[in-house]
Amino acid sequence: MTQPAVTAVAAPMAAPVPSVAPIVAADHVSKWYGQVIGLNDVNVRVPPGVTGLLGPNGAGKSTFMKLITGQLKPSKGTITVLGEPIWSNPSLYFRIGFCPEQDAFYERMTGLEWVRALVRLNGLTEKGADEAATRALTAVDLMEAANKKIGAYSKGMRQRVKMAQALVHDPQLLILDEPLSGMDPIGRRKTIRLIREWGRAGKSIIVSSHILHEIESMTSNILLINNGRILAEGDVHQIRELIDEHPHTVYVRAEDPRRIARQFLESDDVRSLKFEANAVVVETGKPDQFYARLTDMAASGEFGAIDEVTSPDDNLQAVFQYLVK
Amino acid sequence: MPIHDQSYRHYGGGRAAPGHSWLVIARAGIRTLIRKRVFIGLMLFALAPFMVRVVQFWISSQYPQASALAPSAETFRQFLEQQDFFVFVITVYVGAGLIANDRRANALQIYLSKPLMRTEYIFGKLAILFTFLCLVTLVPALLLLLLKVAFDGNVTFLKNNLFIIPAIVVGSLVQVLLASFTMLALSSLSKSARYVGILYVGITFFTTAMFGVLYAITGSSRVSWIAISANVTQVVDVVFRLKPRYATPWQVSLLVIIALIVLSISILERRVRGVEVVT
Numbered sequence: 001m002t003q004p005a006v007t008a009v010a011a012p013m014a015a016p017v018p019s020v021a022p023i024v025a026a027d028h029v030s031k032w033y034g035q036v037i038g039l040n041d042v043n044v045r046v047p048p049g050v051t052g053l054l055g056p057n058g059a060g061k062s063t064f065m066k067l068i069t070g071q072l073k074p075s076k077g078t079i080t081v082l083g084e085p086i087w088s089n090p091s092l093y094f095r096i097g098f099c100p101e102q103d104a105f106y107e108r109m110t111g112l113e114w115v116r117a118l119v120r121l122n123g124l125t126e127k128g129a130d131e132a133a134t135r136a137l138t139a140v141d142l143m144e145a146a147n148k149k150i151g152a153y154s155k156g157m158r159q160r161v162k163m164a165q166a167l168v169h170d171p172q173l174l175i176l177d178e179p180l181s182g183m184d185p186i187g188r189r190k191t192i193r194l195i196r197e198w199g200r201a202g203k204s205i206i207v208s209s210h211i212l213h214e215i216e217s218m219t220s221n222i223l224l225i226n227n228g229r230i231l232a233e234g235d236v237h238q239i240r241e242l243i244d245e246h247p248h249t250v251y252v253r254a255e256d257p258r259r260i261a262r263q264f265l266e267s268d269d270v271r272s273l274k275f276e277a278n279a280v281v282v283e284t285g286k287p288d289q290f291y292a293r294l295t296d297m298a299a300s301g302e303f304g305a306i307d308e309v310t311s312p313d314d315n316l317q318a319v320f321q322y323l324v325k
Numbered sequence: 326m327p328i329h330d331q332s333y334r335h336y337g338g339g340r341a342a343p344g345h346s347w348l349v350i351a352r353a354g355i356r357t358l359i360r361k362r363v364f365i366g367l368m369l370f371a372l373a374p375f376m377v378r379v380v381q382f383w384i385s386s387q388y389p390q391a392s393a394l395a396p397s398a399e400t401f402r403q404f405l406e407q408q409d410f411f412v413f414v415i416t417v418y419v420g421a422g423l424i425a426n427d428r429r430a431n432a433l434q435i436y437l438s439k440p441l442m443r444t445e446y447i448f449g450k451l452a453i454l455f456t457f458l459c460l461v462t463l464v465p466a467l468l469l470l471l472l473k474v475a476f477d478g479n480v481t482f483l484k485n486n487l488f489i490i491p492a493i494v495v496g497s498l499v500q501v502l503l504a505s506f507t508m509l510a511l512s513s514l515s516k517s518a519r520y521v522g523i524l525y526v527g528i529t530f531f532t533t534a535m536f537g538v539l540y541a542i543t544g545s546s547r548v549s550w551i552a553i554s555a556n557v558t559q560v561v562d563v564v565f566r567l568k569p570r571y572a573t574p575w576q577v578s579l580l581v582i583i584a585l586i587v588l589s590i591s592i593l594e595r596r597v598r599g600v601e602v603v604t
Binding site (some may be wrong): 069070071090091093094095098100102103104105106107117118120121122123165 | 351353434437441442
């Protein structure tokens with residue numbers, strides 16, 4: 001995929017304008033670090049629910065997260081979170097939970113001590129802090145290790161204790177910066193399940209990752225970011241529709257793939273063909289026409305059995321590849 | 326058998342209004358320190374001069390023939406000067422890691438994502454050092470005055486030296502605030518408490534040594550403003566209505582102290598951030 005194609009998509013997308021108030025609204029936000037640009041004229045509305053912030057390393061995800069948590073001041077533009085400006089507005093932090101990417105611990109403290117100490121900053125009494133910390137550690141499935149020193153925690157446990165401190169004061173909005181980073185597969189699965197559960201419990205969550213399937217397993221609502229710009233926003237399938245002018249790959253497993261391939265080659269919209277075991281992978285420029293024709297072929301019975309039709313690129317990976325590469 | 330809800334539960338308790346988080350920071354820091362036996366030992370040792378003075382005041386009030394031990398306003402000045410050493414040691418022990426340790430642990434980005442303003446964070450950290458320094462200067466000095474009145478059984482000493490209460494308060498605050506602000510600023514410059522401690526000791530000794538060298542060369546103490554400790558000495562002398570011991574005008578010493586505090590605040594303003602921006 002060439003860069004101009006990216007630019008074409010990066011133009012205001014027909015992302016669904018949420019009818020409900022956005023939880024985060026960035027209005028022409030730019031952030032410079034000296035002469036280096038971290039975020040470039042970002043104009044975005046994040047709807048309630050779980051939203052994935054997706055982009056490669058150095059894309060501007062962490063800058064965006066630090067801006068929406070009020071830790072950085074935009075060089076230009078304004079950011080509102082939960083309807084209020086976030087910069088210099090610490091009272092709004094009662095309603096936000098932030099889990100940073102980096103470890104940020106006193107390793108000599110136990111998980112319980114650490115979470116309890118932090119929640120006190122949210123104005124909870126000692127007793128309330130104790131209860132809230134216990135509840136948060138239970139929520140992230142870490143209560144068994146709550147009295148162990150953080151220094152002895154595995155990477156996955158560290159990520160979970162960081163999430164516990166973000167969650168402990170029951171915020172409306174959770175901002176999780178690469179929460180699955182360094183986790184083992186079981187930890188990932190547990191964390192993904194937790195994030196979905198919190199989303200169902202009514203929390204809005206913005207979760208960043210540079211790994212596509214992670215985000216896809218949490219939500220279909222994404223923000224794609226690269227080079228400090230938002231490339232696309234909205235439902236991953238809607239985004240996919242918007243880039244349908246780009247080649248669309250279809251995997252067809254059939255009894256006689258070569259015979260089917262010969263038929264495909266007669267159509268102008270087919271750009272390439274590749275054979276795999278008992279299957280042919282077709283790249284088409286007009287997916288609607290292609291699927292219609294394929295249905296006709298299957299219905300005619302002239303081409304043998306067509307066992308499976310999938311579109312391997314109808315997922316985040318493909319969207320990401322189209323837009324970023 | 327009832328099946329309990331295992332799903333996420335929202336917090337239903339109360340919350341304090343914003344603006345009190347500095348107290349949480351201060352309380353946590355103070356608690357951490359008073360759990361250390363070494364530190365408690367240091368604090369008790371720092372109160373040894375106080376105990377000696379208590380005995381001195383008691384003897385002088387009980388035995389008129391021991392008039393040489395009778396305290397004057399200058400005695401309180403001497404007491405504060407004796408405490409200079411402990412102020413120095415406690416400042417290094419308590420202050421070096423106050424911000425440096427948070428920076429090393431990357432804790433600032435989490436602290437400052439809570440309802441905690443940077444000024445509250447700094448104020449909370451300052452309160453930790455301020456509290457312990459006051460416990461070895463202001464508090465024992467005022468307590469000594471109280472004991473003097475109690476031992477005498479009258480307020481004659483106080484009546485004759487009415488300026489002494491404000492002098493103790495101002496003199497102590499000059500010592501404590503300068504030490505607290507400068508150490509806190511240095512602590513924000515590094516992630517290593519050890520390095521900060523060495524830096525503070527180095528700056529203190531270097532400026533004093535510089536003054537000593539210049540004094541030896543010029544034979545005049547007009548350059549005493551170079552030494553941080555000499556500035557404190559000069560100003561506190563004036564506060565206690567004593568003749569300043571150096572030739573530097575006390576106003577200059579006061580200006581140097583104010584400038585150092587302002588510089589420290591400026592450093593803190595730049596360095597205490599959740600996100601370190603390197604440009």
